[in-house]
Amino acid sequence: MANTIPNPTLLQKNLLKWFDQYKRDLPWRRTRDPYAIFVSEMMLQQTQVKTVIPYYKRFLQRLPDWKSLAKANEEMVLKLWEGLGYYRRARNLMAAAQKIIRDYDGELPDTMEKILEIPGIGPYSAGALLSIAYQKPYPVVDGNVIRVFSRLFLLKGNLKTGKGHKKVWEWAHKLISHQRPGDFNQAVMELGATVCLPENPQCLLCPLLHLCPAARQGLQTHFPQAAKPSVTAEVSMAALFIGRSGKALVKKRSQDEKWLKGMWEFPSAEGKSFEDALRKLELDLKVKAGREELLEVRHQITHHKIRLRFFRATPPHPGPLLDGFKWVKLSGLRRLPFASAQGKLRKWLLDNDA
DNA sequence: TAGGCGTGGAG
DNA sequence: TCTCCAAGCCT
Numbered sequence: 001m002a003n004t005i006p007n008p009t010l011l012q013k014n015l016l017k018w019f020d021q022y023k024r025d026l027p028w029r030r031t032r033d034p035y036a037i038f039v040s041e042m043m044l045q046q047t048q049v050k051t052v053i054p055y056y057k058r059f060l061q062r063l064p065d066w067k068s069l070a071k072a073n074e075e076m077v078l079k080l081w082e083g084l085g086y087y088r089r090a091r092n093l094m095a096a097a098q099k100i101i102r103d104y105d106g107e108l109p110d111t112m113e114k115i116l117e118i119p120g121i122g123p124y125s126a127g128a129l130l131s132i133a134y135q136k137p138y139p140v141v142d143g144n145v146i147r148v149f150s151r152l153f154l155l156k157g158n159l160k161t162g163k164g165h166k167k168v169w170e171w172a173h174k175l176i177s178h179q180r181p182g183d184f185n186q187a188v189m190e191l192g193a194t195v196c197l198p199e200n201p202q203c204l205l206c207p208l209l210h211l212c213p214a215a216r217q218g219l220q221t222h223f224p225q226a227a228k229p230s231v232t233a234e235v236s237m238a239a240l241f242i243g244r245s246g247k248a249l250v251k252k253r254s255q256d257e258k259w260l261k262g263m264w265e266f267p268s269a270e271g272k273s274f275e276d277a278l279r280k281l282e283l284d285l286k287v288k289a290g291r292e293e294l295l296e297v298r299h300q301i302t303h304h305k306i307r308l309r310f311f312r313a314t315p316p317h318p319g320p321l322l323d324g325f326k327w328v329k330l331s332g333l334r335r336l337p338f339a340s341a342q343g344k345l346r347k348w349l350l351d352n353d354a
Numbered sequence: 355t356a357g358g359c360g361t362g363g364a365g
Numbered sequence: 366t367c368t369c370c371a372a373g374c375c376t
Contacts, residue, residue, distance in 0.1 A: 045358090046359090046360085046361095047361080047362090048362075048364095050362090050363075051361075051362065051363075083360090083361075083362095084360080084361075085359080085360030085361040085362085086359060086361085087359085087360080088359070089359095154362090161356080164364065199365065201365085229359095300363075340361080348358055
């Protein structure tokens with residue numbers, strides 16, 4: 001079957017009309033403030049809309065403009081970010097604010113060249129900021145755009161990297177609306193997030209159904225084509241819960257660790273088995289642990305599936321605290337975190353950490 | 355270029 | 366329970 005190319009004008013018109021009628025009411029769509037839009041874009045990197053909303057509101061309430069963010073202390077910014085993940089984004093956000101105050105007199109620049117120099121801003125975010133905050137006709141490509149375009153244009157192969165990815169950008173450049181670039185970009189993403197879903201795409205609700213060759217051929221779930229399956233390794237870890245008078249001992253991970261460098265965790269170790277890991281811990285900390293498993297927590301970190309089992313241990317002999325350890329106050333542990341932001345513990349732990 | 359970086363939603 | 370992957374960036 002011929003790969004018919006949808007008419008760009010028609011595509012824009014249908015999509016924008018649908019967007020006007022069905023777009024979600026999101027807090028960052030109620031402002032034109034480049035700062036607020038910038039914050040939202042940083043938070044939205046690899047993070048779902050629903051997750052971001054409460055963080056976004058709290059962040060803007062506490063740090064409403066470039067100036068307040070630029071002079072904020074890092075502990076406070078990380079605290080506001082706690083639980084969102086990818087903590088480098090929080091530091092980049094601060095660095096961005098400082099740069100904008102220092103180099104641009106407190107105004108987000110409006111050229112691609114300058115925007116790309118801002119820490120934490122790559123091709124996607126630059127396009128989003130220029131189109132949404134400044135109505136400039138730059139496209140965006142994210143996971144949604146890849147999925148929508150792969151179906152609309154029957155794009156084959158891996159579209160996340162290399163030539164395939166470049167192809168998606170070329171389509172995005174061709175299709176961007178010059179009248180309403182910000183709305184067009186958001187509309188494609190909105191369609192991907194609410195209608196053109198990875199599984200069970202809602203084609204009957206799609207404003208582009210009549211333009212979509214994948215849907216016409218019943219191939220919508222065959223696009224985008226699956227990337228090569230990633231090999232994941234299974235890792236066994238043991239962790240110690242060492243409590244004393246309402247407090248628990250936590251440890252800062254070293255910079256030599258494979259993951260979560262510099263983050264706080266309950267003392268843990270890897271091993272060939274849980275027992276093996278537990279013995280290492282006992283040896284390292286010079287403590288004796290019980291063999292009764294308190295809890296098993298599972299974690300996914302790039303290409304690793306981790307099972308972390310917690311065991312109770314009696315506190316080490318009181319004396320000077322070892323370097324990199326500290327006691328945190330806990331009243332009740334409902335969930336045990338694996339590790340957390342640099343110098344911080346995850347919120348359900350800090351809730352109890354007066 | 356591929357791997358590291360966090361957490362949680364959803365099927 | 367398991368898997369996939371989300372408004373990506375950096376090295």
